[in-house]
Amino acid sequence: MCATIGVPQALLYYKYYPQWEAFLKGLGAEIVVSSATTKRTINAGTSLAENELCLPVKVFFGHLVELRNQVDALFVPRVVSVENGAYTCPKFLGLPDLARSIDSSLPSVLDPTFNRRLGRKKFYEALLDFGKHFTNKKYRILRAWMMGLSAQRVFQRKLESGLTPVEAIANAEVQTYKGNLKIGIAGHPYNIYDSYINLNLIKRLREWGVDVATTEMIPQRTLEHEASYLPKRLFWSYEKEVVGSVFHWLRNKSVDGIIYVLSFACGPDSLIQVLLESEAKRRGSLPLMSLVIDEHSGEAGMITRVEAFVDMLRWRKV
Numbered sequence: 487m488c489a490t491i492g493v494p495q496a497l498l499y500y501k502y503y504p505q506w507e508a509f510l511k512g513l514g515a516e517i518v519v520s521s522a523t524t525k526r527t528i529n530a531g532t533s534l535a536e537n538e539l540c541l542p543v544k545v546f547f548g549h550l551v552e553l554r555n556q557v558d559a560l561f562v563p564r565v566v567s568v569e570n571g572a573y574t575c576p577k578f579l580g581l582p583d584l585a586r587s588i589d590s591s592l593p594s595v596l597d598p599t600f601n602r603r604l605g606r607k608k609f610y611e612a613l614l615d616f617g618k619h620f621t622n623k624k625y626r627i628l629r630a631w632m633m634g635l636s637a638q639r640v641f642q643r644k645l646e647s648g649l650t651p652v653e654a655i656a657n658a659e660v661q662t663y664k665g666n667l668k669i670g671i672a673g674h675p676y677n678i679y680d681s682y683i684n685l686n687l688i689k690r691l692r693e694w695g696v697d698v699a700t701t702e703m704i705p706q707r708t709l710e711h712e713a714s715y716l717p718k719r720l721f722w723s724y725e726k727e728v729v730g731s732v733f734h735w736l737r738n739k740s741v742d743g744i745i746y747v748l749s750f751a752c753g754p755d756s757l758i759q760v761l762l763e764s765e766a767k768r769r770g771s772l773p774l775m776s777l778v779i780d781e782h783s784g785e786a787g788m789i790t791r792v793e794a795f796v797d798m799l800r801w802r803k804v
């Protein structure tokens with residue numbers, strides 16, 4: 487039976503950590519979360535990864551390495567599908583296999599499969615299979631899962647009240663920022679909340695007197711509704727959320743401009759980048775800037791671009 491489980495502070499951590507934490511603790515596990523990303527994390531991850539992998543997956547590898555000697559097993563779920571009729575990025579489908587292949591000295595990988603497309607019965611079978619690593623009692627596994635779902639609902643409410651996932655996980659209070667400008671930041675949570683890889687984007691904007699809204703702060707049903715205006719349904723769930731948030735801001739103009747943060751070498755992002763830029767141009771309602779990040783992103787260049795964007799938005803307001 488597993489005792490200490492390592493959870494990398496990367497990728498879907500920013501989306502589901504409260505659920506995973508309550509679930510694993512309900513199963514009786516102790517959890518070790520890797521620390522926030524640093525240069526060392528990125529160096530460790532890039533040294534193990536294929537060059538063409540996206541930055542967030544390389545960062546994820548760095549977090550696995552950090553946990554190497556601290557835990558009995560690593561928690562790397564295979565998140566295939568989180569809703570009917572749609573999938574996640576192919577990298578999430580193969581993440582446990584990638585994790586097993588990068589370094590033979592890593593602890594064993596526990597990979598529960600979350601695949602809504604297989605239907606309720608198979609979903610719960612997979613859950614019970616995973617739970618057997620901790621207990622043979624079915625009711626205990628199901629109770630732990632329910633605890634996870636309830637923790638996730640609380641988390642979701644915190645995000646919708648204006649907290650970032652990092653603040654919500656740390657049980658922070660909602661702050662009121664008195665900025666004279668508001669910017670919507672769209673993108674995958676691991677790009678917009680990992681402050682090392684995006685060079686502290688949210689903190690910097692707030693220091694410059696800019697209020698920030700993010701994709702996660704918008705209710706799920708609103709994201710779904712806005713994305714339904716696409717002529718063709720997107721079959722990547724997380725990209726649909728990003729599109730939904732940008733469409734939401736373009737339509738209701740509750741922000742003064744939008745920054746879309748994406749990773750170099752991300753297939754899904756490169757597709758929706760074109761879509762979002764052309765939609766912003768077509769509607770002509772708000773300026774949108776795409777910010778591409780990779781492990782070589784230079785601080786000076788990126789900050790200058792964001793500063794120029796903020797200045798431009800301020801001029802538009804006067």
Ligand code: SF4
Pocket residue numbers: 540541542543575576577578674749751752753754755
């Ligand atoms: S969506 Fe893009 S950035 Fe995210 S894991 Fe997939 S390829 Fe990487």
